[in-house]
Amino acid sequence: MNAENVNIRDMLAxxxxxxxxSVGVDQFAYIKKHKRTNTFGLYAANGHLIFETDxxxxxxxxxxxxxxxxxxxx
Numbered sequence: 001m002n003a004e005n006v007n008i009r010d011m012l013a014x015x016x017x018x019x020x021x022s023v024g025v026d027q028f029a030y031i032k033k034h035k036r037t038n039t040f041g042l043y044a045a046n047g048h049l050i051f052e053t054d055x056x057x058x059x060x061x062x063x064x065x066x067x068x069x070x071x072x073x074x
Contacts, residue, residue: 022046029068031059042070 015023028045033056042051042059051062063070 029063029070031056031070
């Protein structure tokens, strides 16, 4: 473990819960399938719904168009 990793860990540990929620909010998003409605949502890193569709590919395209790195959540 190098000193850079320790500094990042210390910085993250010092964040308030509200600050932690905004980490990566402008860079990362996730795509999640809604079991009840059978739709797919594109969410910001903080959980805010950005877009909802019937097709996961459309959610991925919307992420790209908004310069977000999307991941899927199972």
